[in-house]
Amino acid sequence: MTITLHEPRVRSVLDRLFGAAASDDDHFDAPAWGDLGSASAQERADALAGIYMPISARGGDLLYGLVRASRPDTVVEFGTSFGISTLYLAAAVADNGKGRVYGTEMSEVKVATAxxxxxxxxxxxxxxxxxxxxxxxxADLKGPIGLVLLDGWKELCLPVLRDLESRLAPGALVVADDIDQESMADYLAYVREPANGYVSVAFPVEDGMEISCRA
Structure with missing residues (x-):
């Protein structure tokens, strides 16, 4: 059986992107990030149009496995950046032989590059x-949505999820990245509260991922 994720043309793109992301980490100007604290989401996206901010490779493998196992018809990604996570999601959809990935990204530079x-x-x-x-x-994307990846601006993860909830399929999976960040506290409190309709667990990949089932 062909595993698209392991095909040379996919791996070469991923290796190139992860290499560029690692270079970002070596040269990233932390004070400049702090200066954007009062900026709007769009202003931050434009200011950081050259910064990767990717998921980890193990996080990508997890996403691939979740999509292969759940076989969703519609996958939604909040925060595409340069498309590293999108490649994992798309490879899984391709190997399932069904479905489509819809990514979202504010930066025009990143949209074109992804x-x-x-x-x-x-x-x-x-x-x-x-x-x-x-x-x-x-807003106009039709459901049912089978899997959601939330990896955009952290203060928007919960609002985006709430916007999508009425279109989530029963048993849909919602994956949130970077749950170690303080700005994810409200999101985590929401999906971990049983009254809100989720069964949720933290998964120990780099920066942490929360996997929530719309039960």
Whole structure:
């Protein structure tokens, strides 16, 4: 059986992107990030248009496995950046032989680059990158949605989830990245409260992922 994730053209794109992301980490200007604390989401996206902010490789493998196992018809990604996580999601959809990935990204630079990376990996045919504010670009996306990845601005993860809830399929999976950040506290409190309809568990990959089932 072919595993698209392991195909040379996919691995070469992922290796290149992870290498560039590692270079980001070596040269990232932390004070500059702090200066953006009062900026809007769009202003931050434009200011950080050259910064990768990716999921980890093990986090990507987890996403691939979750999509393969759950076989969703519709996958939504909040926060595409340069498309590293999108490649994992799209590879899984391709191997399932069904479904489509809808990514969202505010930075026009990143939208164009993510599309190029997907095409280079041969996965552009199963993924659509929507430019702009996810709360607007996803408003007309029809359900049922089988899997959601939340990896955009952390203060927006809960609002985006709430916007999508009425379109989540029973048993849908919601994955949130970087749960070690303080700005994810409200989100975690929400999905970990049984009254809100989720069964949720933290998964120990780099920076932490929360996997929540819409039960």
């Amino acid at each position: 599309r190029k990376n997907l095409d280079e990996a041969g996965l552009g045919g199963v993924a659509t990158i929507l430019p702009g504010d996810a709360r607007r670009t996803l």
